[in-house]
Amino acid sequence: xxxxxxxxxxxxxxxxxxxxxxxxxxxxxxxxxxxxxxxxxxxxxxxxxxxxxxxxxxxxxxxxxxxxxxxxxxxxxxxxxxxxxxxxxxxxxxxxxxxxxxxxxxxxx
Amino acid sequence: xxxxxxxxxxxxxxxxxxxxxxxxxxxxxxxxxxxxxxxxxxxxxxxxxxxxxxxxxxxxxxxxxxxxxxxxxxxxxxxxxxxxxxxxxxxxxxxxxxxxxxxxxxxxx
DNA sequence: CGCAACGGCAACCATACGGTTGCTGTTTCC
DNA sequence: GGAAACAGCAACCGTATGGTTGCCGTTGCG
Numbered sequence: 001x002x003x004x005x006x007x008x009x010x011x012x013x014x015x016x017x018x019x020x021x022x023x024x025x026x027x028x029x030x031x032x033x034x035x036x037x038x039x040x041x042x043x044x045x046x047x048x049x050x051x052x053x054x055x056x057x058x059x060x061x062x063x064x065x066x067x068x069x070x071x072x073x074x075x076x077x078x079x080x081x082x083x084x085x086x087x088x089x090x091x092x093x094x095x096x097x098x099x100x101x102x103x104x105x106x107x108x109x
Numbered sequence: 110x111x112x113x114x115x116x117x118x119x120x121x122x123x124x125x126x127x128x129x130x131x132x133x134x135x136x137x138x139x140x141x142x143x144x145x146x147x148x149x150x151x152x153x154x155x156x157x158x159x160x161x162x163x164x165x166x167x168x169x170x171x172x173x174x175x176x177x178x179x180x181x182x183x184x185x186x187x188x189x190x191x192x193x194x195x196x197x198x199x200x201x202x203x204x205x206x207x208x209x210x211x212x213x214x215x216x217x218x
Numbered sequence: 219c220g221c222a223a224c225g226g227c228a229a230c231c232a233t234a235c236g237g238t239t240g241c242t243g244t245t246t247c248c
Numbered sequence: 249g250g251a252a253a254c255a256g257c258a259a260c261c262g263t264a265t266g267g268t269t270g271c272c273g274t275t276g277c278g
Contacts, residue, residue, distance in 0.1 A: 010126075010132060011127055012127075014123045014126035014132070015123075015124070015128070017120070017123035017127070018120055018123040018124030019120055020118075020120040023119060023120050026201065027204070031208050032205065032212060077205060079205050082198055082205075085198055086202065089194055092135065092139045093192070093195065095139045095140060096139045096141065096191075099139070102141075103141060
């Protein structure tokens with residue numbers, strides 16, 4: 001395991017986003033700076049190991065990528081799955097809006 | 110438990126979306142038609158009870174609301190949390206885009 | 219060279235999650 | 249009135265999840 005990568009499937013991405021710690025990690029990384037595990041663990045109450053696990057979950061969902069640089073491994077934000085997730089929510093919203101306007105047309109008609 | 114309602118917190122919403130079954134239920138309900146549990150269970154392989162649990166999870170996240178009508182309880186889609194989730198992803202994307210353009214400006218500068 | 223920083227791996231733990239079965243309580247409708 | 253449809257409740261089960269601790273391998277650096 002711990003490969004998968006580039007999960008196109010929306011549920012997997014949402015599941016990865018469905019944890020406050022991971023959401024916070026992702027939000028910090030979305031500034032474009034790659035960071036080491038130690039750096040990311042620094043200002044949390046969690047263990048380094050806990051943070052590592054969360055990063056792997058994010059990585060499996062394709063939300064983050066890691067590069068080993070010397071003795072540290074840097075994690076960087078990857079925007080694609082976020083866009084995919086947004087797209088999914090858009091279609092759901094669109095379907096809902098359609099339903100609404102059809103209903104309105106029916107009532108007013 | 111099983112109340113909460115109207116969870117503004119994004120992680121909770123994402124967590125609720127992070128399951129294929131729930132995603133499918135939500136997508137079916139997003140057509141605006143309220144449906145009974147029996148109806149929603151009809152074309153799945155799952156038990157009615159399993160579907161019920163998923164619906165409660167969606168309800169706790171505010172993604173769905175239920176109304177008891179006679180002997181059946183109808184579940185209806187609620188768009189607010191979806192909008193909130195979209196908003197959250199938007200800000201993350203925006204932050205990323207900002208970082209990208211700053212980087213580009215730096216490189217080209 | 220040798221210590222300190224950075225991490226990977228594995229074991230372990232408690233609790234949450236997804237799902238099932240079985241039973242009971244209301245509506246509905248003939 | 250009574251069978252059938254709809255649903256709620258509770259117990260139970262296996263596995264995933266979030267977290268910890270301990271230990272070992274590299275890499276960096278004074």
